[in-house]
Amino acid sequence: MRERILETGTETEANGERSAFRRVVETAFELVYPRTCWICDERIVGAEAGGGRSGDVGAVGVLGGFRVPLAALVCAECRRAASVPARTFCRRCGRVAIRETARGDDALCRFCLRKTGAAEFAFDEVRPMHFYRGTTRALVLQLKRTVDPTLAEIAARLYFESRRRVLAAFRPDAVVPVPMNWRRRFLRSVNSPDFLASALARELGVPCWAKTVRRVRATPPQSAVDWEARRDNVAGAFDLKVGKADGSLDRLKGKRILLVDDAFTSGATANExxxxxxxxxxxxxVCVATLARAGLGKGRRL
Ligand SMILES: [Zn+2]
Ligand SMILES: [Zn+2]
Incomplete structure (x- = not known):
């Protein structure tokens, strides 16, 4: 049923029973969480909280697997703002694609098209949800400091809704998060790529291999501007966990991996x-799934 609703984006009259059930779920949910938007903190008004418009339907797992509509958690404005922007992202590097090649999901930027000035990334594609600004920036920052995993579920749902086509085309076998620097994790006490990756894996129905990649040395903040300096900064910073009990290395062979990070700036970390x-x-x-494309001069630095 859920799949069918996601496909059509509408609810039918024949689905009255489900609507009644949904009202019960929403009422129960409202007792626990007041209806303010998880991203902008504005109150969500009754009519829009009901959802039901095309693209708005979708449920988010909260409260131990209990699913509520996304529209009851995020206001209509934030849902709209977090969807893919009018400008298309280059599939190779995540820059803004040029018009001549802007054919949906296969678009390229002028650097990748001419193969000059383009970084030779080891990943096959990068799929940002939006620029690092406005609602998406607020979401990324919230994720870094919110302990409640509901927000990661919301972010995963928004990502899934907006990048459904590329995810289906890539057909990932597993999801792997970019490991955080332990010092940053300690200070923030939230590992947002981890939370986001496991929520996205649930949406996709594939395993999340959270411990496959580990950080073997802390990297200084990426303050350098040029690509080479950023690449050198993260060189050798990661390692693959040698799987004795679970065979981590063997299970990677021949697989298609969705590498998840909350934001993508130069691509040096994802590339490494x-x-x-x-x-x-x-x-x-390897396909890089990220909420925000930063470093394009369209938003403030991370
Ligand atoms: Zn909002
Ligand atoms: Zn490009």
Whole structure:
């Protein structure tokens, strides 16, 4: 049933029983969580909280697997703002694609099209949800400091809704989060890529291999501007966990991996992990899934 609703984006009259059930669920939910938007904190008004418009339907797992409509958690404005922007992202590097090639999901930027000035990334594609600004920036920052995993479920749902087509085309076998620097994790006490990756894995119905990649040395903050300096900064910072009990390395062979990070700036970190996964893990393909494309001068730095 859920799949059918997701496909059509509408609820039918014949589905009255489900609507009645949904009202009960929502009422119960409202007792626990007041209806303010999880991203902007504005109150969600009754009519829009009901959802039902095309693209708005979708449920988010909260409260121990209990699912409520996304529209009851995020206001209509934030849902709209977090969807893919009018400008298309380059599939190779995540820059803004140029018009001549802006054919949906296969679009390229002018650098990748001419193969000049384009970084040779080890990953096969990068799929940001939006620019690092406005609602998406607020979401990324919230994720870094919110302990409640509901927000990660919301972010995963928004991502899934907006990038459904590329996810289906890529056909990932497993989801792998970019590991955080332990010092940053300690200070923030939230590992947002981890939370986001496991929520996205649930949406996709594939396993999340959270411990496959580990950080073997802390990296200083990426303050350098140029790509080479950023790449050198993360070189050798990661390792693949040698799976004795669970065979982590063997299970990577020939797999298609969705590498998840909350934000993507130069691509140096994702590139380092992707080359590790390919060289040492023998994976077939890596697609980087990220909420925000930062570093394009359209938003403030992370
Ligand atoms: Zn909002
Ligand atoms: Zn590009």
């Amino acid at each position: 992990i992707a080359s590790l996964l390919k060289d040492d893990g023998d994976v077939e393909a």
